[in-house]
Amino acid sequence: MSAIEQTTTPLTAIQQTQTTCPYCGVGCGVDISQQNGQLLPVAGDSRHPSNFGRLCVKGSALHETISHNGRLLYPLMNGQRSSWTQAINLIADKIQQVIHTHGPDAVAFYGSGQLLTEDYYVANKLMKGFIGSANMDTNSRLCMASSVASYKRAFGSDTVPGCYEDLEQADLLVLTGSNAAWAHPVLYQRMVAAKKANPDMKVVVIDPRRTATCDLADLHLAIRPGSDAFLFTALLAYLGETNNLDHNFIALHTEGFGSALETARQQCRSLKDVAGQLDIEASDLAQFFHWFADTPRTVTFYSQGINQSATGTDKGNAIINVHLATGRIGKPGATPFSITGQPNAMGGREVGGLANQLAAHMDFSAAERDRVRRFWQAPNLAERPGLKAVDLFQAVKRGEIKFLWIMSTNPLVSMPDADDVKEALKHCELVVVSDCMADTDTAAAAHVLLPAASWGEKNGTVTNSERRISRQRGFLPPPGEAMPDWWIITQVAHALGHADAFNYSHPADIFDEHARLSAFENNGSRDFDLSGLSAMSRAQYDAMAPVQWPVNAQYPQGRQRFFDDRRFYTDNGKARFIAVAPELPVPRTGGDLIMNTGRVRDHWHTMTRTGKAPRLAQHISEPYADIHPQDAALRGIEDGSLVRIFNPRGSLLLRAHISDNQRTGEIFVPMHWTSRYASAARMGTLTDSSVDAISGQPELKFSAVNAEPFRPGWQGFVLSRHDIGTPDCAYWACGVFGDDIHNPGMVYEVAGQGDAGQFVDALRQRLPDQALKGQWLTLSDPAQQHYRHVLIVNNQLEAVIFVHKDLQFSNRQWLTECFAQSELSSQQRRALLAGQPADAPDHGAIVCSCFQIGEKQIIQAINNGCDSSDALGKALRCGTNCGSCIPELKTLLASHSAGSDTQPAALFSDAACTAVEL
Template sequence: MQSLNTPNVTRTTCPYCGVGCGVAANVTAAGAVITGDKFHPANFGRLCSKGAALAETLDHDGRLLYPLANGQRISWDEALDQVAHGFGRVIAEHGPDAVAFYVSGQLLTEDYYVANKLMKGFIGSANIDTNSRLCMSSAVAAHKRAFGADVVPVCYEDIETADLVVITGSNYAWAHPVLYQRLAAAKKARPDMWVVVIDPRRTPTCDIADLHLAIAPGSDAHLFNGLLNFIRREDALDLAYIEAHVEGFAAAFEAARAAGSIPKVAQVCGIPEAEVSEFFRLFARTERTVTIFSQGINQSSSGVDKGNAIINVHLATGRIGRPGMGPFSVTGQPNAMGGREVGGLANQLAAHLDFSDATGIELVARFWNAPRIAKAPGLKAVEMFQAIASGKIKAVWIMGTNPAVSMPDADRVRAALLDCELVVVSDCVRHTDTTACADILLPAGGWGEKDGTVTNSERCISRQRSLLPTAGEARPDWWIITQVAQRMGFAEAFPYTRQAQIFREHARLSGFENRGRRAFDIGALAELDDAQYDALQPVQWPVNAQAPGGTQRLLADGHFYTPSGKARMLAVVPRLPAVAADESFPLVLNTGRSRDQWHTMTRTGKVPRLNTHEAEPYVQIHASDAHIHRLQHGGLARLTSRNGVMLVRVQVSEDQRPGSVFVTMHWNDAYARSARVDALAAPVTDPISGQPESKHTPVRVESYRPAWEGFVLSRTRLDFTEASYCACTKGAGYWRHELAGDDLPEDWRVWAQTALQDSGASARSTPKVGNLLSSQLDAELTPPVGAQQLRCYRSADWLEYRDASMGRYRAASLRHGRLEAVFFMAADQRLPERAWLGSLFGKECLESGDVAGLLAARPPIGSADAGRNVCACFNVGEKTILNAIQAQALDSVEAVGACLKAGTGCGSCIPEIRRVLDRR
């Protein structure tokens, strides 16, 4: 690998999904330039739209820059003393189980390590859990049941070398875009490779699929049990492997027998028999098979069983540990794996040790010299917030995550935090739904400022290096935790002054009395000096005396980490989702990711080009269900569950399975009103993993018909508290507000100017009646014959048009020819597109043609209207693509890319470009 000492270039790791892409950052006086690190083994230079836009997230806008207590600025010493005293008081009065930490896959491994050590080792409670509980805890439990340890046996190369890749429970193209592009490139190079996608929705991932199984939600275990039964009946088992390396197979086969024949599986899964038969025969005859699974499997009340049903078919065929084959759990967060290594989950100890093993507890206690170490699992995430609500937990420290948005039953989670005695939040963002509940806010370093390690989905440890000074008074998370630990009386155990010290201790613990009994072992890295730590290259664990250069694949030798040394096949009895749809809530709500957003938008929401693909929260629904429930494409709908309510835009799509609806997970009160999808989700969890069932919430959907709808584009963000629906996103030089309300204002002009005045961006003069617009503009606004009460006004900086008979109002505020804001309101959904209007905010002075078309939202003849954004990497709109296709007879994705660059960046937009081509 090229030297890391390249002048002006810092090689670091992307902070988004679990792919763990390498990033090369060049910081100059003009700003940062971010590119993919072509030497990193995860991405070889590729980046998704989010990673490519990282440089646009590095400003200090919206940052938490100094400590706050009850809204008042305080010093770091005061803040740390208050946190230490507050937790110490609660522990003294109520015991260690009255406090909790809720941490995050956004933390670096060193941060995670000291947080876990403080809570479990020295406070003496295991009440530390992580938002990774919501992501991959079911996969962790499935691994441990089958392999005896939480190990991912495959590597990314296996995806490219497999002859069959099965993707189940993952919109891989959007959730893990770089891995998807690696797979797409491999399939293009080897057209005989097969890709099967198992998902109730037809997602962009299906763009490269040879077969899409649109199974009924929750029927995954039935499908894989049926596959295991088929493999047994067709003599496709690897009997020698089973005999030598597997136990529990008889019970597993007996349970799978109940799945029955292909017709029965097809009936339960709600798909044609021919599709089931094709998938089963394809799997049975293809040795080099990788099965990729993610949240669609994990986020279930039976997610662990589903994971084991997948692992079962690989064990039964001996397809594990060898190139091009194996079950592959891909994680959602950048350091979910690192959190698992240090024991970030409430039911784990550090270094993959477990509370179920008394010797493991004793080992960690000796290593840490921690006589008060926790001896039993703590409360998992959902249980933790329920304990906060009941008052059992009286102090909680939340680090780098936003549970008031992301936890199921989110309204009650927020209420619990508001009622809690002491809520501490350390974050890099000032205003989130969760920071609004905090008593003490601690400013943490953000990406680009933090320094440490992360581990990706293939067990690859990479360095995340700082490239910028910390913003304001922000500090690294490990430093904040260490300072609190010292103030609580644990200074001897927390002497850290730099992150390399923490990493070395973490590595030593992994190898401490290991002797090959634990899969996780990075003992060979325990003696790195600071310079070697700084220069650490990506390496896959185990990294020990037997494998000092790391380990690409695991379990190739047929040795597992169970007492017998054999893998376990589990008898999986499929269970229906815990809460079923009924007459009151007849549709099943599924949640997932948007293409260009991340978690609760605290980072990606700052980037205009990442907001253009989907500017509002939406519900995707099949046309048949839209007809039944009287929903119109582009209209608004109210979704109601037994737990909450949300308002969203309707997107009618044949990609959705009838009976199901889909809503993205990202929207929150910081960007939209009544749009937190997890307010609808019930706090139902898998009994083993504690992971919530986020993919199966019964809901009803009703059309919401407000008195008015509209949008406002303005240079500053405006506050529309009276609007019942408001979704706000940042554009290039402006804010976009999508609005709806139940009550019409008495005077639209007063309403609009009040909004501007409240933001400090008021119009500079009062519009004058009778001052007509230019003849060109007047012609654009000529009302139809018979229209009444249409008025057009113009003053130095205010244009206005209203048509009371049609319920329309439009206005524009200018200052010295520069556009400040536009208002478009209507009694229905007939509103113009926003793209051209948004582009006007990039001009210092509008031209006469721009002004003439302003209130009609029509660009001058010859001006381009790009339309809805399709390619975020190169800002290419749908109309631009359509125009180029027609004008230049483009007939392929490659031709569009050569002409416009669209699809040549991260590639996430390729499925959409293909659809545009299909419409030509």
């Protein structure tokens, strides 16, 4: 046997696990492969009916987010490590003390669509059934509460009627309040494929912004923010006026049509008037109305732009009204389709995750309270709905809530008036946070921190936007002493004396109880029924395939669509029209611009996972504000400069993007950046606490703000192999880079006032001791606030600090690639001080995150003859995986002709540099 054979470790068989993506509500299946204890790159599950093997760039990077960096590993009490027993006993003792002194309503839980259904179930059972308070709400209140309310008003139940196949069978696809290309990329690619297969399909995008989704649109209606209800109410009036109605369906299966139509007619006198209210061309409005009237197979696909509104419930019912009026429900390719934002927002709805719900789609009516109480054997079951999210945190601030447990969410970033929520937590006697990450805005406000298992470690189920239940299977052991949420909650229940009611040893036990409750005294009277999934063995639960509920004797393999039988869940079995009198949102005091908020392509919520993946930080690396050129010119704001966005509630400091994709008078700010990743980018600080009167969902898409330029004395950036913490300057934003997901480098964009030299000196002191033994290459000109400091350790690049009073923005990609070099040449050293690449290629800003294709590579390919996104895909692979970059590829194709490529610009001008030290 050779020496090589003696020392080579034999490869073991590859271990496979099928699980579900933890990001958006699409619910994609994911294949996990491990060999010799190493996790291989993830792949889409080709057998999963939600994605058929496709993954977006976030899903494709899941294996890059599982490092233990930043994980909460042990229970902490007041910042000190404790045991699970100590933490559990403290929580239970405090709950008992609060109940005894102030009553159960002084206790509150705040959950998340990130929880698995089994976690959610035991939390709701403990809170509403045994503590006896319904003050259990969830961040899903910020996501889809208005859709729930509108479905219940129309159908008598929170029933999503359609399925993903309807997107492919429609002849007219209406997307409103949804940037699906970025927020639900896999569904968007199914739409793209459907339109390619059916060129006669028409796509209408209704959105104040011109987003990436508009790339698919035959018609873009850039309506006034918040005017969606006017649009769909006017459509109802038009359908009545032109007699494009399904009279038979209306007569036999609905009620309230006359009142709804008359209200619509009163609100919408003429096409011209409506177009004026919407601030769009009357001809475009007429085109949309004609297409809708003439197209039986119509899907209206809507998301947060509809829901996150003080009139979101009415907007949802205005959409449902036009589908009921035309009988376009329960049919292939014809449905009103609300898409959830979170991976298990639907599962939370199933178990009563909202404060106005009980489990299994039951509410607080006397009969349903009695049913749940008897099933749970819970004599202390809550008697009335609890406080919804905004009201809950206001009650905390007033001192009415004495104990608050926050699970797997970050409300100090996501809630409206977020600084007020931060202040509220100071008024609570005990704040418990269970999370997988230690360094979040909300964790910093907690008295007790509980380490929770994260994706890849949890075992249970989630339900996607089309009611499809999928298994999320663990394939990694939790680090440290982290535990599943259901276990944590169960242990508290035991300590409170409820061990018999919470005698679970595995998530399968919880799922079985959940399924049995759904079937309890049901007999077809409720939409949610999992009787066909009850009494499964542990092995059957482990092997459970994706299935759409209900699963019962009538639908043993699940049900694809509801209401194909024309039976609704109202008292008389008829769907209800809701008379909608539209209202435009009124700007509150705060400024003359309207701020909209939403997601970017490659990040998720508050970046606790995506912030760990270097390639996900490359597409958009800083928090920003999109501003129309006219608004920017009026305020002296330049593209790429820093801008202060503010109102009486607070202020943000962001990078200005000047773009005519915005309407004038409006700006867009992404939701993701937190105090961990930026100095002042928590968009929730500027949103007010206005809520929908029915659903309680806050208005997150319409906040009055001001904008003004922020002119720093110097700007620059820092790259380091080590986390340097929070830079001491007015503006900073950070992200990760490199190929080592367990030890990534950090990149910081920085800007400040005062002496840049003092900033640089202080920053150098933050670098680890071993790094200080390296060699510094410096080039400085204090008169120009110009400093370039390059630290080399063992002939490898360790850190770069570049600062100048007038920063010329250029790509950092080539600099990050220098960190991968095992040894720097003298030419590379000179290039680092020169601020531009030498022998290393500069690929430009990353456009395709999946395959790391830069803008300059794409432009070069265009110059070489690539004349379509398909041609670019064949040449570079960009756009061939998740497809999210295709709109940007088309923009580059449109704006660059052969020979237009430019040479890479230097990061700084050398003209004023006088002092050089090597």
